[in-house]
Amino acid sequence: MGLESQLGDNIFTTTIDKFVNWGRKNSLWPMPFGTACCAIEMMATLTSKFDLSRFGAEAIRFSPRQSDLLIVSGRISIKMMPVLKKIYDQMPDPKWVISMGACASTGGVFDTYTLVQGVDGFIPVDIYIPGCPPRPEDLIDAVMQVQRIVEQESVSPKKRSRAIAS
Amino acid sequence: MSEQHHPLVVQKIQEKYPDAVLDVADARGELTVTVNKDVIYDLMAFLKNDSELTYNFLADVTAVDYSLMEDTLMKYDYARFMLVYHLLSTEKKQRLRVKVPVHENELSIPSMASIWKVANWLERETYDMFGIIFENHPDLRRILMPDDYEGYPLRKDYPLRGRGERETFNFEQQNL
Amino acid sequence: MHKDPDRVSGEPMTLNFGPQHPATHGTLRIVVELDGETVLKATPHLGYLHTGFEKLGEHHDYNQYIVVTDRMNYLSPLSNNFGYVLAVEKLLDIQVPKRCEYIRVILAELSRIADHMVWLGMGALDLGAFTIMLYGFAEREKLYSIFEKTTGARLTTSYTRVGGLMRDIYDGFEEDVRAFLNSFPKTLKEVHTLLTRNRIWMDRTKEVGVVSAEDAIDYGFTGPCLRASGVDWDLRKAEPYSCYEDFEFDVPIGANGDVYDRYLVRMEEMVQSGRIIRQALDNLPDGPVNVEDYKISLPTKEDAYGNIEGLIHHFKIIMDGHGVQPPKGEVYCATESPNGELGFYIVSDGSGKAYRIRIRPPSFIHFQALPHMIEGGMVSDIVAVLGSLNIIAGELDR
Ligand code: SF4
Numbered sequence: 001m002g003l004e005s006q007l008g009d010n011i012f013t014t015t016i017d018k019f020v021n022w023g024r025k026n027s028l029w030p031m032p033f034g035t036a037c038c039a040i041e042m043m044a045t046l047t048s049k050f051d052l053s054r055f056g057a058e059a060i061r062f063s064p065r066q067s068d069l070l071i072v073s074g075r076i077s078i079k080m081m082p083v084l085k086k087i088y089d090q091m092p093d094p095k096w097v098i099s100m101g102a103c104a105s106t107g108g109v110f111d112t113y114t115l116v117q118g119v120d121g122f123i124p125v126d127i128y129i130p131g132c133p134p135r136p137e138d139l140i141d142a143v144m145q146v147q148r149i150v151e152q153e154s155v156s157p158k159k160r161s162r163a164i165a166s
Numbered sequence: 167m168s169e170q171h172h173p174l175v176v177q178k179i180q181e182k183y184p185d186a187v188l189d190v191a192d193a194r195g196e197l198t199v200t201v202n203k204d205v206i207y208d209l210m211a212f213l214k215n216d217s218e219l220t221y222n223f224l225a226d227v228t229a230v231d232y233s234l235m236e237d238t239l240m241k242y243d244y245a246r247f248m249l250v251y252h253l254l255s256t257e258k259k260q261r262l263r264v265k266v267p268v269h270e271n272e273l274s275i276p277s278m279a280s281i282w283k284v285a286n287w288l289e290r291e292t293y294d295m296f297g298i299i300f301e302n303h304p305d306l307r308r309i310l311m312p313d314d315y316e317g318y319p320l321r322k323d324y325p326l327r328g329r330g331e332r333e334t335f336n337f338e339q340q341n342l
Numbered sequence: 343m344h345k346d347p348d349r350v351s352g353e354p355m356t357l358n359f360g361p362q363h364p365a366t367h368g369t370l371r372i373v374v375e376l377d378g379e380t381v382l383k384a385t386p387h388l389g390y391l392h393t394g395f396e397k398l399g400e401h402h403d404y405n406q407y408i409v410v411t412d413r414m415n416y417l418s419p420l421s422n423n424f425g426y427v428l429a430v431e432k433l434l435d436i437q438v439p440k441r442c443e444y445i446r447v448i449l450a451e452l453s454r455i456a457d458h459m460v461w462l463g464m465g466a467l468d469l470g471a472f473t474i475m476l477y478g479f480a481e482r483e484k485l486y487s488i489f490e491k492t493t494g495a496r497l498t499t500s501y502t503r504v505g506g507l508m509r510d511i512y513d514g515f516e517e518d519v520r521a522f523l524n525s526f527p528k529t530l531k532e533v534h535t536l537l538t539r540n541r542i543w544m545d546r547t548k549e550v551g552v553v554s555a556e557d558a559i560d561y562g563f564t565g566p567c568l569r570a571s572g573v574d575w576d577l578r579k580a581e582p583y584s585c586y587e588d589f590e591f592d593v594p595i596g597a598n599g600d601v602y603d604r605y606l607v608r609m610e611e612m613v614q615s616g617r618i619i620r621q622a623l624d625n626l627p628d629g630p631v632n633v634e635d636y637k638i639s640l641p642t643k644e645d646a647y648g649n650i651e652g653l654i655h656h657f658k659i660i661m662d663g664h665g666v667q668p669p670k671g672e673v674y675c676a677t678e679s680p681n682g683e684l685g686f687y688i689v690s691d692g693s694g695k696a697y698r699i700r701i702r703p704p705s706f707i708h709f710q711a712l713p714h715m716i717e718g719g720m721v722s723d724i725v726a727v728l729g730s731l732n733i734i735a736g737e738l739d740r
Contacts, residue, residue: 033362035369035390035391035735036391036393036413036416036735036736037412037413037416037497037498037736040416040417040460040497041496041497043460043479044479044482044483044486047475047476047479047480047483048476048479048480049479049480049483062362062363074391075391075393077389077390077391077392077393077739078312078331078332078335079311079312079389079390079392080361080369080390080391081335083361083362083390087362109409109410109413110393110394110398111326111327112326112327112328112393112394112397112398113319113324113325113326113327113328113329113331113332113394113397114311114319114328114331114332114392114393114394115332115393115394116332117332132498133496133497133498135496193671194432194433194435194671194673196673196674198672222559223559223562224562225562225674225676225683225685225702226674226685226687226700226702228687228700230689230697230698230700231698234691234697235691235697250687250700252674252685252687252702256559256573256575256580259580259581261674263672263674282560282562283557283560283561283562283710283711283714284560284561284562284707284710286710287706287707287710288707291706295396308389309388309389310388310389310392310739310740311389311392312389319394319397320396320397324397326394326397326398326400326401
């Protein structure tokens with residue numbers, strides 16, 4: 001590039017979007033909303049064998065104010081859904097949501113009176129992971145998918161086209 | 167080991183409450199005694215404190231809705247619900263099941279919470295799921311379902327998928 | 343517990359703990375009233391994970407329901423599978439082959455270790471010892487791979503069947519299990535070195551959340567929590583089910599009923615489970631793993647795919663209303679799950695589906711005693727006590 005050759009070896013030029021997204025995607029701070037069995041696999045993903053920190057997402061934050069990736073893992077009952085919605089609302093923008101497992105995505109094997117049949121009826125979901133429970137590799141794959149989505153984001157609010165359902 | 171003990175238990179209960187015992191069954195090594203609602207509180211206290219029985223441990227409290235099981239309904243004068251208590255004696259290593267028929271038009275039964283502390287939540291759950299009222303219960307509220315939930319999910323006339331509550335539930339229901 | 347009236351001063355404050363809190367390991371909520379750092383009153387709220395397991399039992403046939411039991415205490419699904427099929431077998435009045443019983447016991451004890459490992463890891467994590475969690479999960483991963491090879495799934499195993507098992511164990515199972523049995527005591531030793539005489543650990547767990555033996559029985563405690571209070575009660579010894587009378591093992595008993603004793607009891611239980619597994623492996627009988635009753639067991643895959651009789655047999659069992667049909671009646675069958683007495687009360691009306699399934703959940707009953715254990719204590723003790731009870735939300739709310 002023309003400009004870089006004039007500025008010397010130690011200076012790069014890039015777009016703001018690319019630069020910000022590069023930072024964001026490699027330092028996702030997940031908020032683990034683990035309720036049931038899937039949460040155990042999520043914990044397994046965080047520990048030594050699978051180690052989510054290899055993908056820059058090990059800074060687990062249990063406070064929604066400090067996180068940008070919501071991982072909904074487990075069954076969500078009608079008593080829990082308002083809590084989940086509140087947590088989603090409390091997270092600062094930009095934020096991404098992974099719905100981990102059959103239960104969070106569709107209700108799974110529990111088509112009963114108390115389970116919400118898919119959290120996507122109430123909060124927007126970026127990535128669904130199938131499985132009951134999904135393997136840790138699947139969760140890692142989902143985090144990488146989120147990274148791919150993050151890459152396409154833009155800092156300019158006009159370009160952000162994410163529909164916030166409510 | 168348990169079979170020898172069963173006749174004694176039955177005999178003691180029958181001696182103490184001769185009119186209250188509706189049925190005694192001894193099947194698969196488990197002793198079941200069905201009694202009248204009027205004596206249940208006294209009977210439980212007796213079972214716990216009697217030195218030969220020592221049923222000191224209340225393992226479980228639940229109910230069964232028999233509305234779809236015709237013969238059991240008939241047997242107990244069309245009592246829709248059956249309260250089921252599982253007792254255990256840690257000293258004698260014995261178990262006992264006590265059942266109490268409860269009619270739908272008088273849906274209440276004395277609470278055991280003053281005899282065993284464990285009964286408190288178990289009875290709350292039974293209330294939550296079946297709508298059976300426990301008299302003198304310290305804190306009879308819904309426990310598993312949201313406070314404003316209508317209907318009693320484990321009754322047989324309640325559909326598995328609910329009556330639409332899972333779409334129309336109240337978002338502001340809890341004082342979060 | 344500190345019941346010092348001088349420490350109580352000023353205005354009480356209400357603090358909401360959960361349902362989303364790192365130390366709740368799931369979804370429970372406690373509203374605590376505090377005066378300074380002293381807990382005046384605690385009100386637990388639950389039901390955030392209520393899934394309708396008991397209702398679902400009335401709509402599934404007996405073998406289908408095994409899948410649901412996996413998802414109850416998801417730290418040790420094999421114990422749930424085990425307890426449930428024992429109840430159905432009691433209802434049917436059938437005796438499974440010895441080999442099947444031994445394999446079930448081995449896997450149930452392995453999942454006891456797996457359960458206690460998570461309990462240990464999470465309990466220690468809550469009190470600030472992060473390393474233990476990594477150790478615990480490293481051991482669990484080894485077990486996961488054994489479970490996966492045996493059952494096809496890491497977590498949701500659904501391995502048992504009414505009247506037997508899904509399939510026999512794989513070749514090399516014994517070596518894998520023995521290798522694990524040789525390696526995990528090392529981890530336990532390291533944990534002992536890190537925690538047992540550790541000043542901070544002892545300060546935070548000794549004399550915290552004390553439950554006396556009488557209270558423990560009054561509150562319906564079972565399992566390690568009851569034994570930590572000094573009551574010698576283990577269903578594996580008291581009412582030996584399956585083939586537990588064949589094995590020699592000790593039941594560790596605590597003395598004070600505090601968090602520290604619950605920790606020690608669970609640590610020792612893992613060692614004893616190892617002993618049981620060793621004996622079971624040594625004496626593992628040969629033979630089939632399923633009962634030879636064509637109304638209960640499925641034909642082998644070779645038969646189902648290879649000849650028409652096998653196929654019809656398979657079809658008949660799987661078809662709605664033709665599978666396992668226990669006679670009319672009711673049973674209550676209790677097993678010693680890692681958390682305590684896990685009881686299944688099944689009422690059958692003679693059809694292929696249960697008329698009513700009731701699960702007696704140990705977590706639900708232990709959680710009830712939480713206010714008793716933390717009121718009068720410090721706010722930081724809540725986490726220690728909660729961790730020591732090992733409340734599994736799936737089992738708590740069902
Ligand atoms: S998807 Fe399966 S493993 Fe995950 S929470 Fe639901 S039942 Fe449990």
